[in-house]
Amino acid sequence: MKHLNIEQKRPRIAVFDFTGCEGCELQLANKEETLGAFLDAIEVINYREVSSEKGDNYDVALIDGAITRPDEIERLKAIREKAKVLVAMGSCACFGGVTKLKNAYNLDEANREVYGDCPKETIPTMAVGDVVTVDLKLPGCPVSKDEVERVVQHLVWDLPLPTYAYPVCLQCKQRYTVCRFDMGELCLGPITRAGCNAPCPAGGLGCWGCRGPAENPNYEEFFALAKEKGFSEQEVKDRLAFFGGFEDVL
Amino acid sequence: MCPLPLRSYDVRLESEMNQPLDFNRLLRLKPVAKVFKSEITGVIRLTEMEKLFHIRIIDDAERERFSFLPGQFVMLEVPGYGEVPISISSSPSNKGYIELCIRKAGTVTNALHRAHRGAKVGIRGPFGTNFPLERMEGQSILLIAGGLGLAPLRAPIFHVTENRSDFRDVHILYGTKDPDQLLFDYQYEEWRRIDDVNIQVIVEQANDSWKGPVGLITKLLDNVTIDPNGTYAIVCGPPVMFKFVCGQLSQMGIPMDRMFVSLERRMHCGMGKCCRCNVGDTYTCTDGPVFDYWSVINLKEAI
Amino acid sequence: MTTSGKNTKKINLNVDVHHLTRVEGHGNIRVRVVDGKVTEARWDIVETPRFFEVMLKGKHYTAAGILTARICGICSIGHCLASVRASEAAFGVTIPEAAAKLRLLAKHGETMQSHFLHLFFLAAPDFLGLTSAIPLKDLNPEVFGIAARLKKLANDICDLVAGRTTHPVSLQVGGVAKMPDRHALLEIRDRLERSVPDLTATVELFKTLEIPEFVRETEFVALKGENDYPFIGGRLVSTDGVERDESEYLAMTNEYVDKNNTSKWAKLSRESLAVGALARLNNNYDFLNDQAKAVAVELGLAPVCHAPLMNNVAQLVECVHVVYDSIRLIDELVDSGNAETMAPVKPKAGRGVGAVEVPRGILYHDYEYGDDGRVVRANCVIPTTQNNANIHYDMHALAEQFACEGMTDERLELLCSMLVRAYDPCISCSVH
Amino acid sequence: MLFKILSKDGFRSLVEIILQSNEIIAPKKIGTKADGDPIHQFLPVTSFEEMDLDYRTTEYSAKTYFLPYRENLCTFDFEADDWEQKIAYRMQPRAIIGLRAFDINALTKLDKVFSKGRFPSPYYISRRKNTFIVGIDREPLEDEFCQSIGADIVTHGFDLFMTDLGDRYFVAVDSDRGFNLLNRVDVREVTDEDTQAYKEVRKRIQNGFKTKINLSNLPNLLDLEFTSEVWKKWGDKCLSCGSCAMVCPTCYCYGVSEEVSMDFKEGARVKQLYSCNLLDFARVAGGHNFRPDQETRLKYRYYHQHRGFLEDYDEPKCVGCNRCGRVCLAGISPAAVIRDLYEENV
Numbered sequence A: 001m002k003h004l005n006i007e008q009k010r011p012r013i014a015v016f017d018f019t020g021c022e023g024c025e026l027q028l029a030n031k032e033e034t035l036g037a038f039l040d041a042i043e044v045i046n047y048r049e050v051s052s053e054k055g056d057n058y059d060v061a062l063i064d065g066a067i068t069r070p071d072e073i074e075r076l077k078a079i080r081e082k083a084k085v086l087v088a089m090g091s092c093a094c095f096g097g098v099t100k101l102k103n104a105y106n107l108d109e110a111n112r113e114v115y116g117d118c119p120k121e122t123i124p125t126m127a128v129g130d131v132v133t134v135d136l137k138l139p140g141c142p143v144s145k146d147e148v149e150r151v152v153q154h155l156v157w158d159l160p161l162p163t164y165a166y167p168v169c170l171q172c173k174q175r176y177t178v179c180r181f182d183m184g185e186l187c188l189g190p191i192t193r194a195g196c197n198a199p200c201p202a203g204g205l206g207c208w209g210c211r212g213p214a215e216n217p218n219y220e221e222f223f224a225l226a227k228e229k230g231f232s233e234q235e236v237k238d239r240l241a242f243f244g245g246f247e248d249v250l
Numbered sequence B: 001m002c003p004l005p006l007r008s009y010d011v012r013l014e015s016e017m018n019q020p021l022d023f024n025r026l027l028r029l030k031p032v033a034k035v036f037k038s039e040i041t042g043v044i045r046l047t048e049m050e051k052l053f054h055i056r057i058i059d060d061a062e063r064e065r066f067s068f069l070p071g072q073f074v075m076l077e078v079p080g081y082g083e084v085p086i087s088i089s090s091s092p093s094n095k096g097y098i099e100l101c102i103r104k105a106g107t108v109t110n111a112l113h114r115a116h117r118g119a120k121v122g123i124r125g126p127f128g129t130n131f132p133l134e135r136m137e138g139q140s141i142l143l144i145a146g147g148l149g150l151a152p153l154r155a156p157i158f159h160v161t162e163n164r165s166d167f168r169d170v171h172i173l174y175g176t177k178d179p180d181q182l183l184f185d186y187q188y189e190e191w192r193r194i195d196d197v198n199i200q201v202i203v204e205q206a207n208d209s210w211k212g213p214v215g216l217i218t219k220l221l222d223n224v225t226i227d228p229n230g231t232y233a234i235v236c237g238p239p240v241m242f243k244f245v246c247g248q249l250s251q252m253g254i255p256m257d258r259m260f261v262s263l264e265r266r267m268h269c270g271m272g273k274c275c276r277c278n279v280g281d282t283y284t285c286t287d288g289p290v291f292d293y294w295s296v297i298n299l300k301e302a303i
Numbered sequence C: 001m002t003t004s005g006k007n008t009k010k011i012n013l014n015v016d017v018h019h020l021t022r023v024e025g026h027g028n029i030r031v032r033v034v035d036g037k038v039t040e041a042r043w044d045i046v047e048t049p050r051f052f053e054v055m056l057k058g059k060h061y062t063a064a065g066i067l068t069a070r071i072c073g074i075c076s077i078g079h080c081l082a083s084v085r086a087s088e089a090a091f092g093v094t095i096p097e098a099a100a101k102l103r104l105l106a107k108h109g110e111t112m113q114s115h116f117l118h119l120f121f122l123a124a125p126d127f128l129g130l131t132s133a134i135p136l137k138d139l140n141p142e143v144f145g146i147a148a149r150l151k152k153l154a155n156d157i158c159d160l161v162a163g164r165t166t167h168p169v170s171l172q173v174g175g176v177a178k179m180p181d182r183h184a185l186l187e188i189r190d191r192l193e194r195s196v197p198d199l200t201a202t203v204e205l206f207k208t209l210e211i212p213e214f215v216r217e218t219e220f221v222a223l224k225g226e227n228d229y230p231f232i233g234g235r236l237v238s239t240d241g242v243e244r245d246e247s248e249y250l251a252m253t254n255e256y257v258d259k260n261n262t263s264k265w266a267k268l269s270r271e272s273l274a275v276g277a278l279a280r281l282n283n284n285y286d287f288l289n290d291q292a293k294a295v296a297v298e299l300g301l302a303p304v305c306h307a308p309l310m311n312n313v314a315q316l317v318e319c320v321h322v323v324y325d326s327i328r329l330i331d332e333l334v335d336s337g338n339a340e341t342m343a344p345v346k347p348k349a350g351r352g353v354g355a356v357e358v359p360r361g362i363l364y365h366d367y368e369y370g371d372d373g374r375v376v377r378a379n380c381v382i383p384t385t386q387n388n389a390n391i392h393y394d395m396h397a398l399a400e401q402f403a404c405e406g407m408t409d410e411r412l413e414l415l416c417s418m419l420v421r422a423y424d425p426c427i428s429c430s431v432h
Numbered sequence D: 001m002l003f004k005i006l007s008k009d010g011f012r013s014l015v016e017i018i019l020q021s022n023e024i025i026a027p028k029k030i031g032t033k034a035d036g037d038p039i040h041q042f043l044p045v046t047s048f049e050e051m052d053l054d055y056r057t058t059e060y061s062a063k064t065y066f067l068p069y070r071e072n073l074c075t076f077d078f079e080a081d082d083w084e085q086k087i088a089y090r091m092q093p094r095a096i097i098g099l100r101a102f103d104i105n106a107l108t109k110l111d112k113v114f115s116k117g118r119f120p121s122p123y124y125i126s127r128r129k130n131t132f133i134v135g136i137d138r139e140p141l142e143d144e145f146c147q148s149i150g151a152d153i154v155t156h157g158f159d160l161f162m163t164d165l166g167d168r169y170f171v172a173v174d175s176d177r178g179f180n181l182l183n184r185v186d187v188r189e190v191t192d193e194d195t196q197a198y199k200e201v202r203k204r205i206q207n208g209f210k211t212k213i214n215l216s217n218l219p220n221l222l223d224l225e226f227t228s229e230v231w232k233k234w235g236d237k238c239l240s241c242g243s244c245a246m247v248c249p250t251c252y253c254y255g256v257s258e259e260v261s262m263d264f265k266e267g268a269r270v271k272q273l274y275s276c277n278l279l280d281f282a283r284v285a286g287g288h289n290f291r292p293d294q295e296t297r298l299k300y301r302y303y304h305q306h307r308g309f310l311e312d313y314d315e316p317k318c319v320g321c322n323r324c325g326r327v328c329l330a331g332i333s334p335a336a337v338i339r340d341l342y343e344e345n346v
């Protein structure tokens, strides 16, 4: 593809993981049908989970995981200095993710409970954006490989990067699924940003909001409808807090 | 029992197509999806944000068949990036190629701005309504543009200047924010020299080198005297401009159905299908983009 | 080639790996050999702790599986299964038969995807002298193609049954949310059958790899098969002859905190124990299907095998088992038609334990619920946690065995790294 | 139109004949809602037993078989600095069985948009012409207002249309291919007794429509009430999720975007159904949004349904199935909104 006389530039990509399950990193090695082409389009500089190569001459840093220890702050800042583009990949990096749930508990007690009198260092969970400037956010738990591919295409060719202003419901409907509310379950689909292709409702689980809020969501109506369908305030709150994306309305 | 009672219909066979659903001939089906492969034969940098592209349909027969009227637009396809509606900015009498003046605004237009001569793009169209210039023959014409509005206005300007004797007084009024944003500044002189074409340019904010008038475009209208019953106006520019300019024209006595504007909306098809440009019952792409001002003010939420 | 004491020349070695690559999570290796004597040989986990057990407190039972799936991106299905199993045990729910089959199928998908990922992308490069599997794409496109196809098949099974490859959505307390489309199941079955040549090629490839010889006697812990090779629930067994009920898992793990590690350590009859593919196979060899047994024989793996690096081979044998077992499961599922897949769930106060054989070994979730269906107390014991001490002691033995003439820092570093990778540790998991 | 009487066994063999070499889409029961109602969807079936013609309604209409939620309009092959465009819109023939009258009327409305006029859509036409349609009369649901719209009776747009007379079907035949197919199974001519029975069934169905909305003068009213507070009242509830448009049998707005394969060798122009209630429906480059708030977007939807479409095609776009009303989580239903407009309830 050279029809606009633009030369292809292979972005030099480094992947760094912080506190998380590394599921997002694993996604990068998934979507096998295009994996070869994906690896051809980029130059992998640093990707600890699948490669022993190490370097720091990268343009793009893909960050997954949240920040939960002081040394991670330093590491992240050093990465920010080197990276031209810093992408927060996954809900942990974008919002803090499930790891952020721990902030609701007393960390000293938590430590004592898990490690007895050998406590480990830990600080309240932060999103990557709380520590450094983030150029691009790709929320999702886990991140969608399709979206990562689109980012790479964007970086290589400046191809359009889809932005999903609308909520999950649209994609859910386009998968011909039965609405979870009809099944008597709670679903955050109406206020959550689309782009995941609604795997949860399609798989029989209401949306838990891992992608954070859609553009300008109608919270008021959503709360009213959740209440009308018989869900307690606690239930709705628990769910909004789950992935850390809805802090603004909690 | 023998299987397959259902017959497969091939829409490409003409005989089938005249059956129950009564649709058109094979040729008609083509431009719906097929793009005319074209080549960028020249790029002229106009300002920081705008470039003029000369575009030529590669296939000889397709090029021969392609014709348009001033005010119409094409869907310009950059494969891989997307398709955007762009007004044709050149003279309709120009057979070999068209000119498109494009502002850097998003993905597709950015990509175009990086393209060089020789790059291949696609064209569908032309689409939409045109300025009814034949109706204006023998009358005076006000051609008014603000900002990027000069791009669509250029086609009628070409038509009028090329057929100068068909019209009475001709005024071209053009305004932008500042002198750096003036489009086609190299052509004003040429237009000015054409017999009896009155061209005035104004900017909202002057810089050191600017010698001309300063202010809003409506200010230029003060210098124009017209015979309201023998005058048509064509106004192109951002929607806010319509209200002021057309309002003033109205006060000058020009009937609203003799003022024509070109509307802009989001578009994805150009064929009155995607509904993105729809305003109530009106499709900007097929019923417009050229509307008389009376229709516009009757169109709810149009401007 | 046993060594140590008898060295003619005193040798000094120094290995320091800060964040071992091609494993999931963060761990460090440190080995010092001074004058031919191993003075230090450590395997330390430095992963950031996440406190999942604390975060579980107060969570509704419907959230527990979704939350704990996030303990690990690779074995999320296993975590989810252990979690819903623990909840079901606490509430006394029996899941429908079709749901049990679907869960096992999802489990098989995960076993395959994890094992193939490990074999091709994490372990194989060491044997081929590469730093990663990425160059394979150009050096040996055939192998890369096989790896990609097998992994894709595994992922698609997870996708179809669990709703998503990573972090399942359909595995819920009470069963599985829905029966997958019949046509989709049959298509997967077809692909499983067609994957046999790829499997055979993989076995051939592994036959050519030279596995460093290293043996240390170990106690292997796994689920105990009754009629089948075990994956989900059942009694617990060890090669040293210990046998326990699922709910007595604490007696089987004996976790304790080591000051240098964010992950805990575990022990049973000896100073450490091992879980994983090799442990499963050592305890349940007889339940492997014939095809898998044939491959085990071909690759020289027989129980009880005490060579930790043979875990790679055990994984491959399991892959073969799982491929054929998935075909059987799909046949049964298709026959069962539109069978019920969800049992009604009534939460009540109580405690339950779920044990599941995830790719890296046996995983336990243990929840105590209040009347409101919310977790009061939770405990999760992760396979890598159980393996860490064993890796640590293995490291010492390995260093002793190889601290002989001709050994270089680089070579020892590679051997140590291969040892750790053979366990396929899932570190973020172990520090949950 | 021709009428025939088809025995129930005859219908079964008809379905089986079609199934021998074609795909059939029909209502299929896929589960039960929390409130006990069965859930039906138009899905491919492989046997007569799989279909459930006793269905009441489907959450989704069958439009996706004509206007898929996502389809490739064309593909591009990139080669050095050039490209080749490929267009494919041929479709295998198939049958849809069990469409109700209003769903067929919805198709004839779509025909007006996509098969006629200056720019017929080959993608749509190919699907439409290659689909054999067997309709069926069913008793309406309480909230359907098809009758008010005049979409409860269907006169064309199908191949066969069946009314269940208990032990036999009364069949209207509207196409040559339908006629030929019928002749291969057990049919007979209509007797007076059949006609009588048919009329009775029809009457029962007619009387089953309980929701009535006043549509007289609605286009005019919409103009008059352009600034009405009613729009704000309902607009504030709208979740801007687009569910209504996705289930509606006639909503057809779409967006087009382009996708490139990861090896940069191929591209595709993808059409995706969109909804006018979505936030960025009318947003243009530079960020200007012609309909930035829920209120104006919701209003536009009603405008298009009941005024704009009417002006262009002489009938409203809506067929009164109330699928949108049922699917809307915020509880916005056409009957309520239109009633409010008439009564100026704010």
Ligand SMILES: Cc1cc2nc3c(=O)[nH]c(=O)nc-3n(C[C@H](O)[C@H](O)[C@H](O)COP(=O)(O)OP(=O)(O)OC[C@H]3O[C@@H](n4cnc5c(N)ncnc54)[C@H](O)[C@@H]3O)c2cc1C
Pocket (backbone or CB within 6 Å): B073, B082, B083, B084, B085, B086, B087, B088, B100, B101, B102, B103, B104, B105, B106, B107, B108, B109, B110, B148, B151, B152, B263, B264, B265, B266, B267, B268, B289, D283, D284, D285, D286
């Ligand atoms: C009838 C008509 C004539 C036009 N003539 C010109 C012209 O002569 N010169 C010029 O520079 N611009 C013109 N425009 C505006 C031009 O179409 C937009 O600037 C362009 O679509 C932006 O696309 P993008 O991909 O660069 O931006 P993005 O923001 O990336 O847009 C994404 C998509 O949204 C749609 N879209 C966004 N903005 C517009 C818009 N303003 N109008 C229609 N669709 C839009 C397009 O489908 C586009 O592909 C015209 C618009 C219309 C409707």
Ligand code: SF4
Pocket (backbone or CB within 6 Å): A168, A169, A170, A172, A173, A178, A179, A180, A181, A187, A188, A189, A190, A198, A201, A206, A207, D243, D329
């Ligand atoms: S299941 Fe959720 S996402 Fe889907 S339509 Fe219902 S509310 Fe929206």
Ligand code: SF4
Pocket (backbone or CB within 6 Å): A140, A141, A168, A192, A193, A196, A197, A198, A199, A200, A201, A206, A207, A208, A209, A210, A211, A212
């Ligand atoms: S449906 Fe919701 S929870 Fe599921 S992936 Fe999408 S945004 Fe995340």
Ligand code: SF4
Pocket (backbone or CB within 6 Å): D244, D247, D248, D249, D250, D251, D305, D317, D318, D319, D320, D321, D322, D323, D324, D325, D334
């Ligand atoms: S009632 Fe709603 S869904 Fe049905 S046709 Fe009318 S607008 Fe569409």
